[in-house]
Amino acid sequence: MKAIYKIDEHLPETTQIVVRFARLNAPESINNYEPVAIDYSKLDYHDAESFNQSLMRHAGNSQVKKHEQKESSKNIAEKISGDFDISSLVGRVIECKVDISRRTILRMNRVNL
Amino acid sequence: MSDIKTYVKKCEDFYVCAETGEKGAFGYEFVEDRKTMYQYIVKGKISLITISGDDMTRQICSSDDGLIDVKKYKHRPLCCYADDDFFMIGFNTLHKNIDWVGEIKKESFYGNDDSWLIVFDGNPSINGKTLKRFDYAKLESKKYDVNLNNGVIGVFTKNSLI
Numbered sequence: 287m288k289a290i291y292k293i294d295e296h297l298p299e300t301t302q303i304v305v306r307f308a309r310l311n312a313p314e315s316i317n318n319y320e321p322v323a324i325d326y327s328k329l330d331y332h333d334a335e336s337f338n339q340s341l342m343r344h345a346g347n348s349q350v351k352k353h354e355q356k357e358s359s360k361n362i363a364e365k366i367s368g369d370f371d372i373s374s375l376v377g378r379v380i381e382c383k384v385d386i387s388r389r390t391i392l393r394m395n396r397v398n399l
Numbered sequence: 400m401s402d403i404k405t406y407v408k409k410c411e412d413f414y415v416c417a418e419t420g421e422k423g424a425f426g427y428e429f430v431e432d433r434k435t436m437y438q439y440i441v442k443g444k445i446s447l448i449t450i451s452g453d454d455m456t457r458q459i460c461s462s463d464d465g466l467i468d469v470k471k472y473k474h475r476p477l478c479c480y481a482d483d484d485f486f487m488i489g490f491n492t493l494h495k496n497i498d499w500v501g502e503i504k505k506e507s508f509y510g511n512d513d514s515w516l517i518v519f520d521g522n523p524s525i526n527g528k529t530l531k532r533f534d535y536a537k538l539e540s541k542k543y544d545v546n547l548n549n550g551v552i553g554v555f556t557k558n559s560l561i
Contacts, residue, residue: 335408392406392417392533399516399526399536399543 307349424481437501443485448478498558510538521550
């Protein structure tokens with residue numbers, strides 16, 4: 287799943303940013319999702335990738351999850367567990383988790399020699 | 400049993416991964432993720448395990464092995480088991496059909512336009528510039544004066560299309 291964010295305001299005196307989060311394929315424009323204020327002094331500024339990851343881990347992931355839970359779905363799914371029989375799954379809608387990569391960004395520094 | 404922690408950075412022509420874990424940690428890589436061509440074990444010992452049908456192979460790699468060519472595991476599912484607390488760095492091709500040749504440099508050398516340098520350990524000095532672990536540079540066709548200072552540097556050259 288891909289997410290997006292949009293910084294509405296930067297408040298340097300309080301080291302805060304006001305940010306909206308959404309899923310890339312959200313049913314509404316990101317402007318329709320509630321903004322949240324975040325103290326960015328705790329985020330990782332090493333590079334853009336690190337900032338994105340720390341912003342999402344700090345606030346974005348939970349915001350996106352919250353939006354998703356509020357949205358109504360046209361799909362009604364069931365959970366399965368235990369013994370597995372593939373033929374019994376045909377035609378059924380099964381709920382499962384999207385696998386989130388546990389990989390973290392490695393801090394590399396390009397230098398000129 | 401704990402998990403192996405993985406760090407990844409896509410650089411311009413390649414990507415670098417680093418993995419760390421405690422003794423007994425276990426990890427796996429799927430076929431599509433396995434693009435590692437060389438590994439350097441900074442600390443400890445790790446087993447690379449492949450299973451194919453009824454056959455299982457296990458290669459134990461340690462910090463004494465220098466730069467390890469692991470191209471034979473490319474695009475194969477691989478399990479990693481930490482025989483000891485470990486820290487390992489991997490050099491990976493970006494595209495499965497591009498081959499690289501890697502070597503550890505211990506002395507001054509001439510570079511070329513298809514090569515990149517990566518610092519694996521310590522604070523080596525190159526052309527008078529002191530570097531640190533995970534610094535990397537694109538090389539040119541010129542001489543590079545190396546003072547290792549007990550550091551470890553790898554140079555990787557794009558070889559050819561496979």
